[in-house]
Amino acid sequence: MDPYCHYDNPQFDSDLDFKLVVSEIRRGLRIQEFDYELPEEYIAQEPLAERDQSRLLILDKANGNIEHRRFLDIVEYLKQDDLLVLNDTRVVATRLRGNKHTGAAVEALLLKQVGDNRWQAMVKPGRRVPVGTEVVFGDGELTAVAVERLDDGGRILEFFCEGDCDDAIARLGEVPLPPYICKRLEDRERYQTVYAHEGGSAAAPTAGLHFTAQVFDALRSKGIDWTFITLHVGIGTFRPVRVENIYEHEMHAESVFIGEASVEKINSCKGRIICVGTTTARALESAAVAKGKVAPMCGETRLFITPGYDFKIVDALVTNYHMPRSTLLVLISAFAGRDLIMKAYHEALKEHYRFLSFGDAMFIK
Numbered sequence: 001m002d003p004y005c006h007y008d009n010p011q012f013d014s015d016l017d018f019k020l021v022v023s024e025i026r027r028g029l030r031i032q033e034f035d036y037e038l039p040e041e042y043i044a045q046e047p048l049a050e051r052d053q054s055r056l057l058i059l060d061k062a063n064g065n066i067e068h069r070r071f072l073d074i075v076e077y078l079k080q081d082d083l084l085v086l087n088d089t090r091v092v093a094t095r096l097r098g099n100k101h102t103g104a105a106v107e108a109l110l111l112k113q114v115g116d117n118r119w120q121a122m123v124k125p126g127r128r129v130p131v132g133t134e135v136v137f138g139d140g141e142l143t144a145v146a147v148e149r150l151d152d153g154g155r156i157l158e159f160f161c162e163g164d165c166d167d168a169i170a171r172l173g174e175v176p177l178p179p180y181i182c183k184r185l186e187d188r189e190r191y192q193t194v195y196a197h198e199g200g201s202a203a204a205p206t207a208g209l210h211f212t213a214q215v216f217d218a219l220r221s222k223g224i225d226w227t228f229i230t231l232h233v234g235i236g237t238f239r240p241v242r243v244e245n246i247y248e249h250e251m252h253a254e255s256v257f258i259g260e261a262s263v264e265k266i267n268s269c270k271g272r273i274i275c276v277g278t279t280t281a282r283a284l285e286s287a288a289v290a291k292g293k294v295a296p297m298c299g300e301t302r303l304f305i306t307p308g309y310d311f312k313i314v315d316a317l318v319t320n321y322h323m324p325r326s327t328l329l330v331l332i333s334a335f336a337g338r339d340l341i342m343k344a345y346h347e348a349l350k351e352h353y354r355f356l357s358f359g360d361a362m363f364i365k
Helices: 015-028 071-077 165-172 206-210 213-221 260-267 278-287 327-336 338-350
Strands: 055-059 066-070 083-087 089-091 094-100 105-115 118-124 134-137 142-149 155-160 198-201 225-231 254-258 273-276 288-290 297-301 316-320 361-364
Touching: 055 071, 055 338, 066 071, 066 338, 071 213, 071 361, 083 260, 083 278, 094 142, 094 165, 105 155, 142 165, 155 165, 206 316, 213 225, 225 260, 225 278, 254 278, 273 278, 278 288, 278 297, 278 316, 278 327, 316 327, 327 338, 327 361
Parallel strands: 055 361, 083 225, 083 273, 089 198, 273 316
Antiparallel strands: 055 066, 094 105, 094 134, 105 118, 118 155, 134 142, 142 155, 225 254, 254 297, 316 361
16 A cells, blocks of 8 residues: 555554554655656657647556556546546736847746736746836837736736737737747647636646547547536746645645536536546645535635545546646645556656656546
8 A cells, every 4th residue: 555645544443543644644745755857858849730649648546557548548448427527727828028128138927917908927037127127029019017016026017009919919929838848839729728718827737738529529429528617727837846845835826616517517427527637636626515526616726735635526537747846746646646656657758658738648547
């Protein structure tokens, strides 16, 4: 039995014994235990031509068995009473590259529109963009002034141009790819899921990038249903864990919406609840009110799922491969056990899977 796994263990005589062991694990669990070597050549720099032709590692958490398939084959592992839950957030963040009047380069990542021509943004280098600084983008057709400094180090930027500032931002902006992707993405929609709908994310829920109309047709033919929730992925998803003890890490807040129709489907599901992505898993567990039951939710979550967590909703998980020492790797280790996840990751590396946002997938069942 993996000591990091939360499942029932017959060696414990009482709940108190189990809680004491979990408490001991919590005191000693270090981020180094979620580290692995990821060579740069394994980090996918662009998506495949066909979304559903990515590779799929099947991991059985009950017996540790591993299979290698293609993503389109996932339908073979699903049953008629299963319910897929997907995150329909849409990436709205935009990266702009400009210069101050001194010529110094400035990069602005626009995260959320907060008023007419005003955006919440992260700027780089932040120390050189105090309130009052003007930045010019393009050939001078668009300018922005930092009008406020936020507690998280970000800025409120107010934009000015002769025409429509939103049009100028859309024309000059780039897709805000994660920092480990160095290749420019020509087709912006390849960093969106095919079902993306609710704008608000700084990053894509990448486990959903593998789904296509063909996959949904195959699900429908087998009588497998699905539903959508929304979790807007924040910029904090790229921030590393900087503390040694993972339980001292402060999780960033992300907005969640789970409507009545989805709640009804989830609560009446007779099969497995299969979450597409860690964002979906985090949203559902944040809305859990009992084993197998969720309530409607419209708010924020700071839930950090770590080993020892008692999953109330998630039965199976579709996920990509995550960065070493990340909160996402900790989450899937809580779900399937750290040792089993590390075994699967080492197998994926041996078999030359593609890692991270544009990489291949894993189905943990």
